[in-house]
Amino acid sequence: MDLYVEKQGAISIARNLSHDVDDSVFVVPDSISSQERRLTDQVLQHYQKTLKTHVRARRFMCHRGLDDQKLVDQFRIGYADRTLGLSLQKLSKEDEASSRGALQRVGLLKPSGHEFFRGALVVPFINGEGIVTGAYGRRITKKLKTHSVYFVHWRTPETRFFNEAAIQKQSEVFLCKNPLDALSLWSLGLTNTIALMGVFSFSMGHLTFLHKSGVKNVIIAFGDSREESVCARRIAQLNNRIGINTYIMLLPDGLDVNACLSSMRNPKRLLMQALSNPFVMSNAHPDRH
Structure with a gap:
């Protein structure tokens, strides 16, 4: 399948970042x-x-x-x-x-x-x-x-994923919206965790890199806000269309990874429970058990 048929979809997510580009974002040209x-x-x-x-x-x-x-x-x-x-x-x-x-x-x-x-x-x-x-x-x-x-x-023009080295070692990765969430999973043993720089930053460069690196499965671990859910589903659709099986991990109370795990007395047990539940996937594929 031609990867570049997905270009417009990936770019449409990245364009949503434009409303946030202010003093909080600097892109080296x-x-x-x-x-x-x-x-x-x-x-x-x-x-x-x-x-x-x-x-x-x-x-x-x-x-x-x-x-x-x-x-x-x-x-x-x-x-x-x-x-x-x-x-x-x-x-x-x-x-x-x-x-x-x-x-x-x-x-x-x-x-x-x-x-x-x-x-x-x-x-x-x-x-x-x-x-x-x-x-x-x-x-x-x-x-x-x-x-x-x-x-x-x-x-910079070369920015892709946090913990990018994990992609070169694993065919399955967890994808978080930011490094703090990824570090939470990493600290609990999921060293195959990568992160974006915010949910809107997923672009054609990310899609291409995943494809060329031979990643087979991506488990998205965002929060449950409307923006996070929309972006997670769109990323899953883009990945699935080029043969990367992509799932969405559900966390309790709609919290994001770091907020959820740092607020629990036994974060490892909570993580194991989340991993034991079926992941939501796009309509084109069945749930993962």
Whole structure:
């Protein structure tokens, strides 16, 4: 079957992202240069170092059931505590100006000098070659300022899936809407879990990559809101049409994965119960038992 007959369907999901494109989303228009990639890696390393000693960020991770040092190290999770500018000031004036200019070009610094990820946990998207292709941010404050948002997305033309390496090792994967949900499943032993950067981000690039990687089965683990349900069904239809069996996992109370598992005393038992139930599939195929 010709994969590209599904192009318009995949693009239609991605286009829905346009209503959210504001200060919470930065899409790098072109490929990143070697200097910009080096600086990006250094910024993420700064965030990783910050997370190790930031009490409030670690408390947030613990509350979400994600305070596992192995998990933090493997996925290079960090926290943007607004100290990046102080680190840049330690450079020579020429190097500082050059670095700030490069970081503004790729969107990690705003023209005002503020950090794009300020106040957020930062989870990089890393491809199979170990190269950072994007990053997801989740602000941890309980009360945001006016016009601020909890979720921030930094994307490049190469951004595809979080935990992309899992696709190269498994023919069956769990698909979550964001990295925090994926990390929740990963921490409970489902290491074949990948994630999008929000439910609207699924595009032709994702569809093509799944197909070329030989993935046979995808289990979608989104929440139960109207938008999540619509996107999950559409992704399932697109995948099924090109031969990728796709199912939708149902969680109790309509919660998303991280909220559901982090609110339960025995999250592993809850997960096992969810996995033992039939998954909903598109009308073209029977339920999976």
